Amino acid sequence: MPRYLGIDHGSKRLGLAVGDTDMGLATPLKQLDSSGTPQGDAAQFRPLIEEYGIDAIVIGLPINMDDTEGDQAKLVRRYGEALAKELGLPLEFYDERLSSAAADSLLNEREELTMKKRKARRDALAAKTILQGFLDHRRDEVGG
Numbered sequence: 001m002p003r004y005l006g007i008d009h010g011s012k013r014l015g016l017a018v019g020d021t022d023m024g025l026a027t028p029l030k031q032l033d034s035s036g037t038p039q040g041d042a043a044q045f046r047p048l049i050e051e052y053g054i055d056a057i058v059i060g061l062p063i064n065m066d067d068t069e070g071d072q073a074k075l076v077r078r079y080g081e082a083l084a085k086e087l088g089l090p091l092e093f094y095d096e097r098l099s100s101a102a103a104d105s106l107l108n109e110r111e112e113l114t115m116k117k118r119k120a121r122r123d124a125l126a127a128k129t130i131l132q133g134f135l136d137h138r139r140d141e142v143g144g
Contacts, residue, residue, distance in 0.1 A: 002055040005045065006131025008096065008123050009059055009076050010034065014041060015123025017131045018052050024139055026131035028124035038082035045087065057089050060096025060130035094134040096126070 001022035008015035014034050019026035029048070035041050048054070059080040062072045069077075077093065084091035 005054045006127045007059045008127040013123045015127035017127035019131045026128045028128040031123040042086040058092045058134045061093040063095045
């Protein structure tokens with residue numbers, strides 16, 4: 001049962017989620033400030049990888065609505081490959097289209113949250129949405 005670290009990559013913030021194929025559920029973990037480099041971010045991820053027993057990484061890939069990959073997708077691919085190499089973990093990319101919109105929708109259902117708290121949770125929820133999509137896709141591939 002592989003355990004995954006889901007990442008919503010942003011230039012300033014990184015949303016993180018955890019999940020596994022056994023339960024088939026992703027859970028938002030936290031948001032971290034980006035160090036600006038894959039090596040610096042890897043240093044932030046190592047304690048979480050150890051704590052949660054992470055076996056692989058899933059990073060949201062920003063595919064355009066016309067199914068093409070633009071400059072941002074290329075940047076995320078380079079980042080993900082460098083991060084995976086630094087951490088020594090397998091890497092998967094998963095289409096992140098509309099993950100932020102889904103996170104916003106979830107947050108809008110919670111009226112008690114201030115705008116500041118919504119922003120703080122948005123990236124982790126986007127990572128959860130990305131990872132949940134990946135886990136659902138995996139389950140469907142194996143017919144489970």
